[in-house]
Amino acid sequence: MSNYGCQQNLINADFSLKAILEFVCGESNKLANCALYYGRQLYFKTGKIPGKYDFHKMFKSNLHFKALYSHVAQQTLTSVAESFSSYIGRLLGIKSGTVTQHPKLPKYRKDSLKLVTFPIADVKLKNGLLRFPLGSKVKLWFGIGEFFLPMPSNLDYKKLVEIRILPRNRCFYAEFVYRTEEQLGSAVLPGSVLGLDNGINNWLTGVSNVGTSFIIDGRHLKSLNQWYNKRISVLKENRPQGFWSNQLARITEKRNRQVRDAVNKAARIVIDHCLKNGIETVVFGWNKEQKQNANMGQKTNQKFVQIPTGRLKERILQLCHQYKIKFLETEEAYTSKASFLDNDSLPAFGEKTEGWKESGKRITRGLYRSADGTKINADGNGAANIIRKVAIKLGLDLSRISSGELIAPLKIRLWVLQESPRMHGMGSIKHHLYYVRSITPNTVGAPLTKNICQ
Template sequence: MMKTSVLRTERIKMKQNFTLKQLARQSKNLYNYGNYIIKKQLERSKYLTKEYDLANMLRYHPCYTKMPAHSAQQTIKFLCKSWKGYIRAKRDYKKHPEKYNFEEPKEPKYKKKRGFHTVYFTADQVSLKEGSYLHFPKRVGLKVETRLATNTKINHARLLFKGTCFILEIVYEQEIEELGDLKAKHILSLDLGVNNLLAGLSNSMSPFIICGRKLKAINQWYNKEKARIQSVYDLQGVGEYGQKMKKIIDKRYWRMEDYIHKASRKVINVCADNDIDTIVIGYNQKWKQRTQMGKRNNQNFVNIPFLKLIQKIQYKAEEAGIQVILTEESYTSKSSFLDGEPIQKHVRYLGRRVKRGLFRSKTGLFLNADCNSAGNIGRKVFPVLFNYGTVDAVSHPVCLTV
């Protein structure tokens, strides 16, 4: 098989220190100065300042000279790219406002006075030495231990501020085998949910469920703590988020990220153990907008990052040589999988959900409601192949621990 090169990112959490703060603050100052020049130029001549011209204007400015040259250039490049994207979006908005939910695109804003901006490092500025240590330019004076091999090809690195800490993202190249035109034989279909984060049904293995109650518990803890801290802030007259609020936001983010990573890894491990070559996932674009599942269910559903979960499954499946197909999931929960009912709107459906989490088919067979949805998602893409192995769907699905 031919090999192809893909980009992967290693993320390292770093404590705040003077060096990192100074770098991020100078990057913010440079961004704001450049933004000011571009805005004034547009007011005068209606023309966007070019990246090369902007770099020449700011070359001797203190915020430019206090940064490594390549990093300063990358900040200017990012700013110009943001403005070009804004202008393109504004033109497109006039023709197709529905693509933007009828909300006009906004121009790049200034960064906050006491805020930070991402610092970019090119491949020429960073190098892996002494085993797995990433070395930065001398004037930065930074050396970070990574999990990468010495011969890893670095694409670029970026340092960004996240609430109470800095995150170093190292983007590197990795070679994987091309999938090519795979013929689907062993298929796993996944249905995403709240109580059951993932329900999996396959034509070659027993069904399984990965619990989503841990994510619900994290969100409930976060909402309770946020309300408590906000009430204290209101009494104290604190306008912006304080350190305590930032800490719980960070804690929620990292706990969610950890669980989603482990859940996606569990799915890929199950696929590898059972020779699965294709994963089908039900996903509707903009399904979190205007959801009508009740106040409590809406809150739980919207706060779970399903798209992140899908993206993590996709890149891990790519490395394992498994293809991933996304399909819309309309009427999959109401149609009866065991009866082979057409997946569309009906006046009267063959089966029905008799209890919470329990679906009954026309023939009186019971199966897990989420597994019924997962089976129908698979049928949308592979209507013939996914009719095999329906007997296993009747059995109680295995609950996998993460």
Template sequence: MLILYGSAKIHLKHPTPDMKRNLVCLLQLSRDLYNASIMEISDSYKRFHALPSYDELTENLKSRKEYQAIGRKYSAVIIEALSNCKKYFRITQYRTDKSKQLLDKKNLNKIKPPCKSKIIFPVLLKNPEIENGFLLLPATNQTPVLKIRLPSAYAHHQIMRIHLHTSCNFRNWELIIEYPLQVIENPNLNVHKVLGIDLGVSNFCTCVTNAGDSFIVDGRRLKSIIQGYCKYEKKFHSHGKGTVRQASLQRKTAYRIRDYLNKSVKYIINYCINQHVHKIVVGWGIHFQTFELGHQNNQIFSYFPYAVFVKALKTKCHQNGILFLKTDESFTSQASAIDLDQIPAYVTPTEQRFSGHRRYRGLYITKDKIKINADINGAFNILRKCNAITDPDMIRLSSRGLAQPQRIHILSSETAPSFPNK
């Protein structure tokens, strides 16, 4: 049975000087153990050409001062995270006869700088204790038991793991908690209904079903948030790093973006449940955010958190019994869905020719001079790539009005989804 975990970020507002001093010390102890574990793994690989297991790594580190200083509860999670790291398995596969280097520097976890540096490894802890609405961080040789008040919505959750980290020169403190999610069964979903999603900028999510229903999640508000952040970040960065206003700007911008993404995911999931959609297909490209689109477009496009959105959507799909699938989005914007152009599965070195073309921004012209929305055309091609829509259905849908889909403004009071109490 698949076990799903949800996460919530809690901002620690105005910690006392003693609390802040103890948290910084705890982060430094965590970083010291991280460095010791990295050195132990590296030495073991150099000597035996094999990676140590979790038990071997724990046994070798028990006698070191870094392990004894932070304690068993913290160290167990850090060592487990490093012993299961897939980057080290890539090293053994990457070795070739031509390469005489034992370790590839690009694939190695880097040693964190010494204690005077501001780069700190986050604190990890499994199954923390909760007492009267307070999260208890166990004591170490240098810090007492720390109490952090939890919001009432999470005070009675079964917390499986916590992740404490800081940023902006110890001005922003965040506690990430992970807790199990309850899987919701939706027996009314139709296995033949599929929703295709094409990701963009001004049109953040262009969604279309294999029945021809379509809507666009507006992305211009999110674009404005990112543009404003880049503008003021440049201004504050010129005056110096780590200012109070810069820390506040980063925190508030992250909250606004997270709120926008969560509401977008919630709206799409509610739409699928109401329309009995059983599967969601998202067009995805590994390097599609690295294209050269010009200075201004690169600034916006590279900041858009598509991976965060797709991950949140995938989790919500699994929670509500909706199938989730990612497919390569190569040539989906160029091929004509109505003309049934053949779409290559991946990027090919040869130049491809298609029936239709883009005449204006956002408007696609087919071979028969039919005008449709360019992103709707891309979403239909995403459905065609995964065989979610047949050619006869595509011909039948070509007679429908596909030029002006409904635009959804997520932050408006009329379309904003309601969130139940946790």
């Protein structure tokens, strides 16, 4: 079974190439705005939405359509049709109760640039360069019929499906979408499970029932966001609303690249841990709309909301599908309060019984004390309780989750090649080192599973 991967490459464009890319993405946006106007008016007057073939037929003589290669223009119109279909789908979801937030009709984008998609059938490879065709009108107006980009050396041209030109923060990226085969996972231990608890300083804490535990440190990522917020505040001080500049675009794009890199590295650490230890199932603790309903004070809320845990969850899910690892999401009510070592009951959110009380207590931000005085890592306690949330349903054996693994999980820092060893629990056996696989700039974000390219 084939999935699809996606690789983003920053385009180092000279003046002429940048002008061409701006023109192409600008024409794509203008064509999309024309289609949006037609679709919105049709919906207001008849309650119906047009399909992609209706758009193709309606706008094939449009000048913005002719400024693009025909298949490229059709891809732009198809994306508009899909946005209207998504709007109707969400309306139906509200009626059925599966969607809570009311959707909005697709809106126009003024003076903007839009993503452009080239099917691989229209892109030719010659002498290591990819040739991208332009519309017939462009050749007539400017005498330019194509532009060229280098073919990445780490990709196979025969596996490419499409190439997208993505404008973002005054930069341009080439997104290469390619076919991938499902990876054959290593031998798994039946009934093995890894519980994941998310936070801020400890971005992700993992505890398994095969005697392993780890923490992915989130302080560096939090620091990056704090620096970014300060710089944005300084640069926008005494400026009109909506002010934007080259410097703002540059630091925003740098921060976004670092965040994407962190998401990919953290997800890869989780998957490598599962493959190395033969873990069959990943259980991710997640409360829906937890960021929207966060009430931890203004400063803490800002730190929490800007940490891309939702994107990390989706990335782990993608890799689990690729490596045939089971993925389960569960609500995490009372997992931080209840004591795992004392086997406290874990009611679901809003179902706490009268008189319920935890046996232990969280004495500091990172330390939890059980009823007999044993002190363990607070986030490790939460991750172990997340497994308990689904233990009966999955028939899991939790006897191998010991206080030793909960006392001192292995700390892993992102953007560090090697982590210092630490003593395993209270004994003298050292944990093996985890190596964070470095991701080069031209492979950040690859591979992703089908239809998810960020």
